[in-house]
Amino acid sequence: MITCEDDLVAQAAHGDPEAFRRLWEAHHAFAMAAALRLCHHRLLAEEITQGAFLLAWRGLPRFQKGSPFRPWLMRILYRHALDVMEKQRAHPISLDEAIELESQYSSHSHIDLQEQVAQREEIRQALAMLNSEQRRVIALRYGADLTEADIAQVLGWPVGTVKSRLNRARDRLRVLLMDERGESSNERAGFY
Amino acid sequence: MNERDSIEKEERERQSLDDRLRAYYGPALQEQPLPSSSWLRLRSQLGSPRSPRRQFRRRWLLHRFRGRRTVPAFIQDAFSRVTYEARLPYTSSILSCSFKSGVPLVRVFLLGRHKIRLILPSDLTQSVEPSELEVLLATGLARYLCMRRPAYAASRLLLSSLIPLACIILLLPWLYALPYYTYPIAIVLSLLLCAAALWLLHKQRRRMAIQADNLMVQWLGRGRACEGLHALANRTGTPSRSHWGELSLEERIARVCGTRVSIEHERLTLAR
Numbered sequence: 001m002i003t004c005e006d007d008l009v010a011q012a013a014h015g016d017p018e019a020f021r022r023l024w025e026a027h028h029a030f031a032m033a034a035a036l037r038l039c040h041h042r043l044l045a046e047e048i049t050q051g052a053f054l055l056a057w058r059g060l061p062r063f064q065k066g067s068p069f070r071p072w073l074m075r076i077l078y079r080h081a082l083d084v085m086e087k088q089r090a091h092p093i094s095l096d097e098a099i100e101l102e103s104q105y106s107s108h109s110h111i112d113l114q115e116q117v118a119q120r121e122e123i124r125q126a127l128a129m130l131n132s133e134q135r136r137v138i139a140l141r142y143g144a145d146l147t148e149a150d151i152a153q154v155l156g157w158p159v160g161t162v163k164s165r166l167n168r169a170r171d172r173l174r175v176l177l178m179d180e181r182g183e184s185s186n187e188r189a190g191f192y
Numbered sequence: 193m194n195e196r197d198s199i200e201k202e203e204r205e206r207q208s209l210d211d212r213l214r215a216y217y218g219p220a221l222q223e224q225p226l227p228s229s230s231w232l233r234l235r236s237q238l239g240s241p242r243s244p245r246r247q248f249r250r251r252w253l254l255h256r257f258r259g260r261r262t263v264p265a266f267i268q269d270a271f272s273r274v275t276y277e278a279r280l281p282y283t284s285s286i287l288s289c290s291f292k293s294g295v296p297l298v299r300v301f302l303l304g305r306h307k308i309r310l311i312l313p314s315d316l317t318q319s320v321e322p323s324e325l326e327v328l329l330a331t332g333l334a335r336y337l338c339m340r341r342p343a344y345a346a347s348r349l350l351l352s353s354l355i356p357l358a359c360i361i362l363l364l365p366w367l368y369a370l371p372y373y374t375y376p377i378a379i380v381l382s383l384l385l386c387a388a389a390l391w392l393l394h395k396q397r398r399r400m401a402i403q404a405d406n407l408m409v410q411w412l413g414r415g416r417a418c419e420g421l422h423a424l425a426n427r428t429g430t431p432s433r434s435h436w437g438e439l440s441l442e443e444r445i446a447r448v449c450g451t452r453v454s455i456e457h458e459r460l461t462l463a464r
Binding site: 017020021024025028029030032033034036037038040045046049050051053054055057058059062079080083086087119120123124132138139141142143145155156170173174177 | 205206209210212213214215216217218220221222223224225226230231233234235237238265266268269272273276282322323412413415416419
């Protein structure tokens with residue numbers, strides 16, 4: 001059965017920007033939400049979304065006819081988001097900026113927010129200690145709620161590799177977070 | 193009993209980590225519509241739509257010239273990402289791919305239809321890491337751009353013209369029946385000229401390769417570039433070997449990563 005979306009995809013693949021605009025209108029808000037959840041930064045999420053649509057436009061001639069557009073677009077978006085985030089790691093968000101961002105999405109008090117941001121910073125630092133593959137697999141598992149099979153499809157790895165990298169990443173994170181907690185409690189004991 | 197306790201403790205820790213990671217990323221967000229200006233920005237990057245006539249001509253040409261060297265989709269995707277990072281229009285036609293035994297490498301040609309030729313190992317196609325592939329493609333594209341610069345092309349032409357000049361000098365004593373003592377002078381002169389031309393060409397090509405690596409780092413980021421180069425170096429048995437006019441992988445790693453530490457010490461080598 002040929003749906004309206006199939007027609008739009010076919011027209012866009014032949015270079016029709018109007019058809020692509022309609023695809024953009026139908027899917028960009030969902031894609032933006034997914035990107036924002038992964039990177040927690042509105043401007044970066046917008047850049048990722050735009051980049052993913054641009055890559056999709058270029059990849060449309062290779063799009064498998066009849067298959068749904070959104071999963072294909074999301075695979076492109078996740079891959080692109082992970083690449084962009086890896087490049088952005090040299091410039092992490094400042095604590096003040098993070099508090100401001102957090103306050104936009106939450107209704108907690110300022111002290112709660114500071115606590116939340118501190119916890120997030122702890123996780124962010126631990127994630128930064130992982131290698132690139134482990135960070136990717138964690139981001140897709142927890143930031144995109146993908147199953148191991150979906151992650152394997154997005155990253156082009158065998159499912160077994162995804163499982164082993166996920167397990168290794170979790171083990172490493174557990175150790176890193178325990179270390180950090182130990183250090184911070186020692187610091188507190190020394191301070192008081 | 194102790195074993196059960198430790199299993200339960202491990203399970204609790206795992207659950208706690210899962211909860212913390214879920215809290216870090218937060219719940220799925222509601223749809224986040226973008227302003228219409230976003231579409232206009234995207235639209236400006238899409239390029240003009242192809243007219244049906246031009247499209248027909250393009251299809252005919254593709255059909256006419258399509259060889260056996262089709263580029264697999266995963267390589268086209270990677271190349272598309274690299275061109276996006278380089279802020280260049282995507283043109284897959286300049287890329288070709290072949291499979292041979294040996295290490296993966298990329299060759300760049302200024303003439304011919306396929307400017308960038310990717311050579312991947314035939315038995316290891318499945319295990320080429322994405323970072324390796326991106327480094328190869330970005331290297332190819334960057335070198336192609338550097339080689340197209342008029343200054344590079346002109347100086348290369350000039351240096352290459354020294355070799356026919358050396359041949360003419362070698363033939364001059366025979367052509368004009370000059371005295372015999374001029375023969376060794378002509379031979380030495382032409383050999384010196386050839387050697388100088390080859391040395392300068394070698395130096396020029398290496399300088400271009402360094403410039404191309406700088407571009408590659410700009411596009412991929414130092415961490416990704418370093419990761420890919422390390423992966424390529426690990427694949428070859430002799431990363432310190434360099435061909436004529438080329439940088440060895442060890443030199444490239446030293447320049448890009450600023451260290452010669454092996455991939456096992458990834459945390460030391462990747463730029464944070």
